Amino acid sequence: MKEKKNVDQDIVEMSAPFTLNRREFLKLLSGGIIISFSIENIYASEEAPQQVRSRHEPDDPNAYLIIGEDGTVTCLSGKIEMGQGVITSLPQILAEELVVPLESVKIVLGDTDLCPYDRGTFGSRSTKFYGPLLRAAAAEAREVLIELAAEQLGLPKDKLYVKEGFVVEKDNPKKKISYASLIKGKKIERRLGKDAPLKPVSDFSVCGEPRYRTDSHEKVTGEAKFAGDIHLEGMLYARILRPPAHRAQLKSIDTSAAEKMADVRVVREGDLIAVLHPSPDGAAEALEKINAQFDIPKEDLDQTNIYTHLLNAASNKEVIEEKGNLEEAKKLASRLFDETYLNCYVAHAPIETHTALAKVDGDSAMVWASSQTPFRAKDEVAQALGLPAENVRVISPFVGGGFGGKTRNGQVVEAARLSKFVGKPVQVAWTRNEEFFFDNFRPASIIKIKSGLDESNRIIYWDYANFFAGERSSQMYYDTPHFQTVMYGVRGGRGSETHPFGVGAWRGPGSNTNIYARESHIDVMASKAGVDPLEFRLKNLGNDERMQRVLKAAAEKFSWTSAKSPSGRGYGIACLDYLGTYVALCAAVDVDKTSGKIQARRVVVAQDTGTIINPQGIRIQIEGCVAMGLGYCFAEEIHFKGGKILDTNFDTYQISRFSWVPEIEVVLVDNPDLAPQGCGEPAITGMGAVMANAVHDAIGIRFFELPMTPQRVKSALTGA
Amino acid sequence: MHIMSIHIKSLNHLRRHIMGMDTKNVISFILNDKPVQMSVKGGRMLLWVLRTELGLTGPKFGCGEGFCGACTVLVNNEPVRSCQYPIKGVQGKTVLTIEGLAKNGKLHPLQQAFVDNDALQCGFCTPGVILTAYSLFLKNPKPSQTDVIQALDDNLCRCGAHTRMLQAVHSAAGMMRGGGPR
Numbered sequence: 001m002k003e004k005k006n007v008d009q010d011i012v013e014m015s016a017p018f019t020l021n022r023r024e025f026l027k028l029l030s031g032g033i034i035i036s037f038s039i040e041n042i043y044a045s046e047e048a049p050q051q052v053r054s055r056h057e058p059d060d061p062n063a064y065l066i067i068g069e070d071g072t073v074t075c076l077s078g079k080i081e082m083g084q085g086v087i088t089s090l091p092q093i094l095a096e097e098l099v100v101p102l103e104s105v106k107i108v109l110g111d112t113d114l115c116p117y118d119r120g121t122f123g124s125r126s127t128k129f130y131g132p133l134l135r136a137a138a139a140e141a142r143e144v145l146i147e148l149a150a151e152q153l154g155l156p157k158d159k160l161y162v163k164e165g166f167v168v169e170k171d172n173p174k175k176k177i178s179y180a181s182l183i184k185g186k187k188i189e190r191r192l193g194k195d196a197p198l199k200p201v202s203d204f205s206v207c208g209e210p211r212y213r214t215d216s217h218e219k220v221t222g223e224a225k226f227a228g229d230i231h232l233e234g235m236l237y238a239r240i241l242r243p244p245a246h247r248a249q250l251k252s253i254d255t256s257a258a259e260k261m262a263d264v265r266v267v268r269e270g271d272l273i274a275v276l277h278p279s280p281d282g283a284a285e286a287l288e289k290i291n292a293q294f295d296i297p298k299e300d301l302d303q304t305n306i307y308t309h310l311l312n313a314a315s316n317k318e319v320i321e322e323k324g325n326l327e328e329a330k331k332l333a334s335r336l337f338d339e340t341y342l343n344c345y346v347a348h349a350p351i352e353t354h355t356a357l358a359k360v361d362g363d364s365a366m367v368w369a370s371s372q373t374p375f376r377a378k379d380e381v382a383q384a385l386g387l388p389a390e391n392v393r394v395i396s397p398f399v400g401g402g403f404g405g406k407t408r409n410g411q412v413v414e415a416a417r418l419s420k421f422v423g424k425p426v427q428v429a430w431t432r433n434e435e436f437f438f439d440n441f442r443p444a445s446i447i448k449i450k451s452g453l454d455e456s457n458r459i460i461y462w463d464y465a466n467f468f469a470g471e472r473s474s475q476m477y478y479d480t481p482h483f484q485t486v487m488y489g490v491r492g493g494r495g496s497e498t499h500p501f502g503v504g505a506w507r508g509p510g511s512n513t514n515i516y517a518r519e520s521h522i523d524v525m526a527s528k529a530g531v532d533p534l535e536f537r538l539k540n541l542g543n544d545e546r547m548q549r550v551l552k553a554a555a556e557k558f559s560w561t562s563a564k565s566p567s568g569r570g571y572g573i574a575c576l577d578y579l580g581t582y583v584a585l586c587a588a589v590d591v592d593k594t595s596g597k598i599q600a601r602r603v604v605v606a607q608d609t610g611t612i613i614n615p616q617g618i619r620i621q622i623e624g625c626v627a628m629g630l631g632y633c634f635a636e637e638i639h640f641k642g643g644k645i646l647d648t649n650f651d652t653y654q655i656s657r658f659s660w661v662p663e664i665e666v667v668l669v670d671n672p673d674l675a676p677q678g679c680g681e682p683a684i685t686g687m688g689a690v691m692a693n694a695v696h697d698a699i700g701i702r703f704f705e706l707p708m709t710p711q712r713v714k715s716a717l718t719g720a
Numbered sequence: 721m722h723i724m725s726i727h728i729k730s731l732n733h734l735r736r737h738i739m740g741m742d743t744k745n746v747i748s749f750i751l752n753d754k755p756v757q758m759s760v761k762g763g764r765m766l767l768w769v770l771r772t773e774l775g776l777t778g779p780k781f782g783c784g785e786g787f788c789g790a791c792t793v794l795v796n797n798e799p800v801r802s803c804q805y806p807i808k809g810v811q812g813k814t815v816l817t818i819e820g821l822a823k824n825g826k827l828h829p830l831q832q833a834f835v836d837n838d839a840l841q842c843g844f845c846t847p848g849v850i851l852t853a854y855s856l857f858l859k860n861p862k863p864s865q866t867d868v869i870q871a872l873d874d875n876l877c878r879c880g881a882h883t884r885m886l887q888a889v890h891s892a893a894g895m896m897r898g899g900g901p902r
Contacts, residue, residue, distance in 0.1 A: 222778025
């Protein structure tokens, strides 16, 4: 087998640190690749910070935590809070490892001056990759505190233990000294000089306990500040002239009417033409007064012919993995399958649009931004303004949803440039139209699967071709002797020169499409073989006990009973591996044959996320994945003509509503032997398949293209 | 839906020109229990006056065309999309934003239920959802699940906090049944 590539699909410009989980390591071993470090090291790498720390991430504990004189502990993280709940779970990790009461921990997020460098909040990485760094810092701080206490008390270290922010003498628990009095509000000056021992998971008491969100009070009272809520004296609101289509060229412009308006300032700085006003609606009114003509290139690409375009443009074949001999396998198969799966462009569509407030003073800049990547935004502002990066501070306050879309910071740079130009603080808040126009959509993509079953309904042959979906989750996890996975497009499947507009990472990038295709195809085979789809999966998963366990857990909760599909019950099942998190989903749907409308009645999700930090947070993320995922199953699709985006608001671009959401049940499958894995994205990536499989089970029609809109369902039912 | 958006836009345009709403008016209304009098162009949308002039940032800008509900506030206890509601329309009326729902530092049972049920994620749609549910309670203290879903269905949430929000509204209804909503 070839070595697996580690392509970062969350941010294309940056490369992922070289990390392997246990399974990836074992896979490599089976391929006979020589690894130059010991197995112990690899196992440890699931938690060891040196394996996940890039050269940018500091190893000084002071960068991650501050012990205050009043006994409070401040957790510092460059992660941002966009609803996913790190504001609650990161303090749990810190409190656990430092051994302080959770209530004493405060948190500062997303401030590039105060927090340690962070690549960004995406890819379900906060707990998995930042967690170990935070734990290491806390463990070192704890060990140094014990050393300091030992010296102060004149006792050997092994006569001491730590409890709730105190170092305590074992033989005389009344004799204790608080962390606060050891540090006295200063930095921890001493370094341990070696890796501090981590608390064993079996000793966890704060992690693993359900904790409710700590930001709820602010968010139910309206006190929570998002980027657009920050107000500075003398600030101006900008609206920017936008082209009607991508690649449109400005032909002529007349700004005289806008310039005559009271309090309006028209700014033209290179390609940036904007109107500024002390109120947002004033700026909007001024923008309407600008008369601009654009040349729009005539282009015929749209959502129907895009797939042909992509197939024609696909080049650069990369073999992701291969094993056995496909030609031989084909001959051994008693049943052959050949299907094509399509997935369209979908938008991130957070309810908060991209927003930033920038205040540029001479040679320094301060920015509040709705950004998943504040440190990246800092570099981008520095570059745009020609400032040293250390003169730029970016703060991401509460972010009103991101889903991958706010890894890009176009609005931040715009606000900074305009603020520099006018010498006043400037807010740029994209309109909904701009949000749809500048979004980096989940890429339209094609998956072609050829496969074969032998006499005993074992998958004997699997030939998987991925066009532009992105690599993640395209690898085969069913046990088959002959297979290959190939990818076309450019590295990471992005191909921004091929798509008619920007594409990027959308919650569970790559995987939503890959798992929709693979898990649909598994059902296609099971159905043809006349085998219950759960049985078919369990049989073909080989020795993958972890996957079998989540499947069985979901099926049990769902009360799955064996039947070949279509059974008319409207039941679907799917399973997946998303970057080390294992998920199985069971769903029940109703299909209204008159309207074509699909209603999900019930979804059960069983998930193995490794060690659990906050079970409550994981449940909420899974529920969110199910509810949000319904959108791409049943409605979400970007309509376009060439570079013109035809969906400009939520009238034509429909996302999940209260009435769409089914009963959702979550089973957390315990796996404390594995380090914490990600949980923000995994479950959403199974939604396309579980819904398509359930719809097939209900009406006997297989949808090879998402979304399954009422119109498509109706057409399929009437054979139109 | 799309036709409706054009309709709303052109209606606003018409209102502005026929009724001369671009000129400044003195508008008096009750905002979160306090009287407010201000000189403002009557055609300006309530959302921007609240957020910019009155410093109330609980109502959010989400879509600007009345489709998402993030800007929802109550005018005379009825939910309105403040991004589509000219300030002139609140003359002599009461306006409630999320900032006015808690009294004397004590959360309204609905707000408390959202906290107790973890019924939010990013929190951007939360003010609009809570106010819409509050308005429903005023009219119907014992709403069925169907009533609640119907009332909230045009408030969009992208994070997918729907099921917990429904639980929260349901449990708040139970909590308030004793004393009834304020």
